[in-house]
Amino acid sequence: MRRLAGFSAIVLAGALVVGCGNDTDEDTAEDTTTVLDVPGAMPDDPEMDADDPGAEESEDVAATVRVENFAFDPPNITVSVGDTVEWVFADGPVDHDVTGGEGAPEDFVSPTLSEDTWTYTFTEAGEYDYICSLHPNMTGSVVVEE
Template sequence: MTNPRSLLRPAVGMLLAGTFVLAGCAATPAAAGGDDSEADVTITVTDMSYQPAEVTIHPGDTVEWVFDDGGLPHDVSGLDEMEGVLQSDLMTEGTFTFTFDEAGTYTYTCTPHPMMLGTVVVEAP
């Protein structure tokens, strides 16, 4: 007769493997604010700067930041009225997206490198 525990071992192994796969997916930064739309503008975080440093968009447009600075950790951290609203995790790679809904000029920085500054200008249509 087959031991019931021997039947459980493969099932437990598959369950654990699936958990690790899903955990790896969850660790990848996703769109901010539940926005899954494609980016209208892309900013690259490289060479200790945001490139381009200033972009102009329209309300409802999505900006994507691509982190590619040789493993150096950076983030996108809103200043003034965007403090705590425009905020990515500290990242060495991957992307962060944010959709700007209202016209205005929004400045952001990198928390560990405050000399890094960027601006998003949202022009009314």
């Protein structure tokens, strides 16, 4: 809301500068139009900003799972073979990881993170269950279809 008020003040000041001028003959008056660079729309979600690891989603990511509040959200997703899934760790100072269960590829294990992102590209069809090894009650699954 403060940004909107600040932006409004800039626009008003610009209008006053343009509106104030001398009363000279139009034929001899110079163009005094001021061009303002207007910033883009502000996000509606105050939690989504440039410092938020989930603010910018990679164009190659097929699905995003947020890791926060001791949960994977959404807990179950479906993607296609060759798709990349991104896990956004956003649980403040609390560490989590993604650890594949039985039958998952050996490299389906993220580093332990509290605020960052990790991606994994699925190369084979199947259902891959995973947990947070630090909090085993946190569970999720990725179904990979042909």
